[in-house]
Amino acid sequence: MPGGLGSSVVDPAGFTWDLGGHVVFSHFGEFDRLLAELFTAGELLHHDRSSYIRFRDRWVSYPFQQHLHHLPAEDAEACVHDLLLACRRREQQSPADADFDTWLQGMYGSGLVERFFGPYNSKVWAMTPEQMASSWVAELVAPADAGEVLAALAGAARPARRWGPNATFAFPACGGIRDLAPAGRSPRRPSADRRPRGRRRPGGPHGDARRGRPHRLRPPGGHRPACSGAGMCFSAYARPS
Template structure:
């Protein structure tokens, strides 16, 4: 007897969208996923871009998690294509490189005994007289580290990443990303060499051809099992009747010409979204209540671009990545792709360096010409004494809009209004970093998608609860582990 097919429409072919499709196929042979991705590449911000044989990880994606089902999926999909990478990272601050995780003699040698004394004094002061209300990121960090250390290691980098003062970022972002941080613990780890912090692991796994390899293989497995992943297919409308979604309108486009080819209507029984929630709200037809639309318009995003420089010699520095706290340059983080995987480079006698910049689409940096960006990145690489500008022999520019959901003073109230309305929809769920407007790592975006697939099969799981109470990987196990400077430093490695 032939089984009835249940079409499940999935918006977005990033980690969340593809995970939802993959999980659904594990749970059912009748629920058929149909994935629609606006771009010409799967993986979203976890894709691997290429240029003349060079492969670029646009965010630095370590594959490490304590979420068992996510770990299982990675290995099911990747098989033998994972490699083990030794971690090395440093912080550049005030003209010096600090080992990260911190090592006591290196840190003290750079910062000096006088400033160390001032940091300890500041910590004691704020412990004795903490700020009574922790409304902002600044409040949260100062109460746990003191004002002196906050100014040294949190203020400048956080402002560079977000483009606004840490006093404008909400405390719940800090609580989500750096919960259980402790200065005494950080000092003890630096003195003893102990490290029970998962974000500071000494090694991690990585797809040998970059993170996009994971999602390219996931796409292939989905299609082999009868699902579809349709590229260059932008969802422009989400059609609903009351509290039930009936279909989506998909506009296909041609990469070469950029012209629209056609728009088709796709019906389904269930719908899962991973597109940016602000865009999603504007796509509903008929639109949600006016207060929901207004709330969506208050959500903000931080954009990102990476200037990839090819050098005429290998390994200008040994790190996987370096965090640049110095205000003397605009670059926020620098990757060395050969330190991630040698197979990311076609020529082992060269280097491939990713200069990462945080920006907005309407600012001068984003709209700069490729040549101007190459010049800026080359000069800043030399200013940091990592390589000479003349060593640069090639360049590629990658721009990523809506890379990070912004946790400003308006976001929480706005998101509550939106989520309350979305939860009234009977056959629709939203998942992933931008689908939940939550600065999740890849594994938590995947877990939210797994929850959505299981809900379709009859479970009752709250996708909005992922990475809220259990703030980070370690909290999925019995003993939460403390983290060191993770908000603005270590966790960026899992962008």
Template sequence: MSGHKRQISRANGQEINVDVLVIGAGPTGLGAAKRLNQIDGPSWLIVDSNEVPGGLASTDITPEGFLYDVGGHVIFSHYKYFDDVIDEALPKESDWYHHQRISYVRYKGLWVPYPFQNNIAALPKEDQVPCMEGMIDAVLESKVVRAPPKDFDEWILRTNGEGVANVFLRPYNYKVWAVPTTKMQAAWLGERVAAPDLKKVTTNIIMNRSAGGWGPNATFRFPAHGGTGNIWISVANTLPKENTRFGKHGEVQLVDAEGKRVLLGDGTTVNYQKLVSTMSVDFLVETMKNEELVKLSKGLFYSTTHVIGVGVRGERPERIGDKCWLYFPEDNCPFYRATIFSNYSPNNQPQASKKLKTQQLADGSKPSSSEEKEGPYWSIMLEVSESSMKPVDRANLMKDSIQGLINTDMLKPGDEIVSTYHRAFDHGYPTPTLEREGVLKQLLPKLQDLDIWSRGRFGSWRYEVGNQDHSFMLGVEAVDHIVNGSVELTLNYPDFVNGRANNERRLLDGAQAFKQHKMNNGIPVRPA
């Protein structure tokens, strides 16, 4: 596919011929399209059933003018290429706000600094003792050579001990994943879950101080306008319009893998040579009507994410302060995470001069007046997980969530709520279950044998490389593999991408950094 840029061939009004078809205009699809537009050679087209690009990184706006992302998204990056594309799309300093993460865990009425397992000093004394005993036992037992942990729960016990497992990691992860930790594998963890440093934890208890700054998102940036979705709208705007079909003209009805053609909702047939699909892989194989692959995909598990938004009139309370996102392991609220979305940008809520009615008080009572009044305003975004193993009372979820905000001192009973938002995203989290790798190691190669690269948060179903930067690069690297035969590092070597070696990779060519990484660690290049 090298040589001069080939144009899209249109056989007639209802048929299009391209070298590479990209399905989906979320971060992965846009990464593929961006790379294809840079490469001199293949013709390409990107399609999406949504009118607005962004996928699971989009942003909704309520009628009252409050913005809510599809879950808690922030921009931090493992890749210079990703940074460059984002900076091209939103190039001005005024396009961004930069933040230091201020994050806590709500536990027994206390705000425990994140990560919880490094801040045992903030717990009541009666909880510090079992947590420290468990950590000490875990360190002593770590001296014994054992097989890798059989599941996530065993990893938790080996690294954190029984105390932290019981008070935080088990209940919190069940609320997030909607499956027990015993049904999840441990290979996905990487930089996702902090392992405690016993010496530092002990020192912090004695000195009565907190520890913070862990993880790749200790600092992050956020768009000044339009929420996270504005990033991807802006990236899409850098692509040629003739190579995009969104809305009803981009809705995929059928994927004929044998005939290498896709039927779109408006009746158009797109003939392709290679296909990059960012649809959830279970939906993709159903669209292909491939019974073997549909049966195989049934081994994949996912949870639904409910995003709840609450817009409040009044000055942001001092107890909320500059908090970014907060974790809730206890059962006094249905949500596992809350984001103070108004803190990310002053444009995530209406201007103070806008007049809005009070819909209700936080305790559910009616306001004393139906008069429209000015702000200021602030907002909270909540996330609730649901699965067959963790049902949710959808009919009462908003009421239960607002009561949960009162229970956790996020809201006071008399606070004026001027806007509410609720949207359920069927595929919210691709769950790293014990069965996942066995399915993916069969499913993804079988699709690739049909010249289909299934990539993205749910396209390749690997949560450990499911952030926005990862997802974007899954699309970029799929195209590089199609055109140049390059190794797809993000898909096949997530530990390398997320690890310390990535400091080198941000400065060097990815292939060169990976070669050095292999030399240092003796890793063969055998894509999974």
């Protein structure tokens, strides 16, 4: 049986709840081939990530540092100014044992650290970036190309395509994260016994029964992220002081 945060439970109403947030993405052909063996085409759905950060009075597309043109003018100016300074200093590499805050300051500048990276990472990891090493987490942070940022601010170009290995991801059409575990399936398992569960949504603001994830606030216009209800869609809240 899969366990820990890689499992799912079914409540008395028949809704499946994942224990933790999960998406399925991979750089490894072996893993992709295993999924193809475990699931038929209709059993595994593929989604485009659609994630936003709530900043002040608006929603900013993820990655935050690549969409500074969506910020209020004063914040955008401060972030771009410090980003350009950081770009000029990048040749002076941080020491290998630098903490995460030092790495962030060197890569993005204090404007972005104060407005986003500091509040966000303190919330996610329950400790400040100064308390964290940079060696293991730095490769998970999206880069910010100064030229592309400036072009987007000027309205001359759209930001680069969605960044990261989870820009697209897969999730079972029925069931939950537990259904991905090889221990719970055999290759090409017949799908006749896989009935859709939890297709209705209960009332109230506290849950999305389709995947057992909390409701996320929607960006203006009623837009819902495409991956809502499909395993994991982070809505990061940066609360500037």
